[in-house]
Amino acid sequence: MAIIKVGKEDLRESDSSMSELSEYFSSLSASKGRSITYNVKTYGCQLNESDSEKLCGMLEQMGLKEASSDETADIIIFNTCAVRENAEDRLFGNLGIVKADKINDKDRIVAVCGCMTMVEQNVEKIKKSFPYVDMVFDPQHLHLFPVYLRDALRNKKQLVNISAEDYIVEDSLVPIARKRRFRALVPIMYGCNNFCTYCIVPYARGRERSRDMEEIMDELKKLASEGYKEVMLLGQNVNSYRSSKGERFPQILEAAAGIEGFSRIRFMSSHPKDVSEEIVDIMASYPNIETHLHLPLQSGSDRILKLMNRPYNREDYLKTAHYFRDKVPHGAISTDIIVGFPGETEEDFLETLKVVKECGFDSAFTFQYSRRPGTKAATMEDQIPHDVVTERFGRLLELQNDLAYKSNLAKVGKTEEILIEGQSSTAPDILTGRTLSNHLVNFTIPDELKDPSKTSDDYEGMLCDVEFTHARPYSVDGKMVRLK
Ligand code: SAH
Ligand code: SF4
Ligand code: F3S
16 A cells, blocks of 8 residues: 655645634633643553654644643543553543543543554444544544544534555654653654564554654754753664665664764664664664663564564574673663463473573563454464463563563662653652663652752753662662762
8 A cells, every 4th residue: 555645735624723723722711711621641652652742732732731630621532552452441441431521511522543443343332332432533644633623523423534544744744742851752664564463553553654864853953952862763663664765774873873962862662673783783882872672572482483473583583682782781671572372382481481581681561462353363273261371471570570670680889870750659859760771760869969949840851870779670779979
């Protein structure tokens, strides 16, 4: 299917809808005597987070304000994820909860977008069981959200806009309300061509398509000049980036690292087949590229990897992991692992544990296999019983928790630079941040470094050196030794 590049002229109706809606919301605000508010709930990965920042950007351009946590917003958007069944269940649960709000206030708008909308059964279920949802639209048509919102307000009946074309929309065409003032999420490619047999993403997000390198660079330079410290280059398979002019991921990574102002360049998600020595060499040679590689293993058994349609084997994977460990000695590797893929035997699972041990993952996202209707694996024989999956999952978790703790323990006694993310959720006088290797750190500020004019929020986005004092299973404790 052809990829459609959206230009400024394609957004004319969207822009005019946005102006029309600004006027509408401004008079609604006057008649209600308060601000009109929105709430975008995001499920799933960072690409969805990035899409949500665009929805928020459009809503703010229409004059809406983000609702505070204790109020019900006038516009509620659920930006959904379909990757596992529990993400879907959470949506349906939350849709049930907003029903009462919708009955109390008929002017309220409830929208569902994101990956779940690309699965037909989900849309049917919304139509049938949640008729009070005002609008449903797919993730590829985000740029048309103002048009859909205008139509939903005019027509007062459920509007469903789902189609499967592959679009590429440059970031400069859509307003973005960035959630964190130090971190910019920058998608560089969209979609996936890999069709791992368990995964819904290629159906939800379409085929791979990449943004123009020049556009990406313009965006990055602008972000650096605005004071963003961290940039996260995003893509379902970020390192299969290929522009229409033939530029590849290493060029993007190197050019991004060369822009003055960024302390951290991160990227997500890498597919092991696309992580070349060249990429690792670039990571090793720029001080502002993260020393962290997310390298999803999925399984350590060659037999299962084949059934999963992952085009590498255990040995290829280990080679990349060892190359990274050699070149980036203080770096960290994280991974994704699925337990209980159809046909997984105890022997296969033990192979996974072996690879986990050999790689010594610094952290891991571990998942129980979730059967996704429409994928190849969903029809495979020998689906693994739930109790077997949970038992294996427990063993994997135990091993991985131990490895993560060891990785944190190895930091104790060292001092490293931290990018401060804000106040820790555990205590008001503790700050939280991350090392270049993506280790999570909670730390105190000693009295002599405390600035009474600063609140915890003022530290967000600043850099400091922290001495690590204590390891925990998922984080390291420390104390600030220098604010930069
Ligand atoms: N594109 C990324 C991953 C996107 S989905 C990559 O290939 O690395 C994130 C993770 O969810 C995957 O790495 C996989 O571990 C997990 N996942 C995807 N489909 C799943 C399923 N059906 N059941 C359980 N976990 C799944
Ligand atoms: Fe899913 Fe595989 Fe594509 Fe990742 S590479 S999004 S796991 S199909
Ligand atoms: Fe989920 Fe879609 Fe991301 S299925 S993981 S939100 S691409």
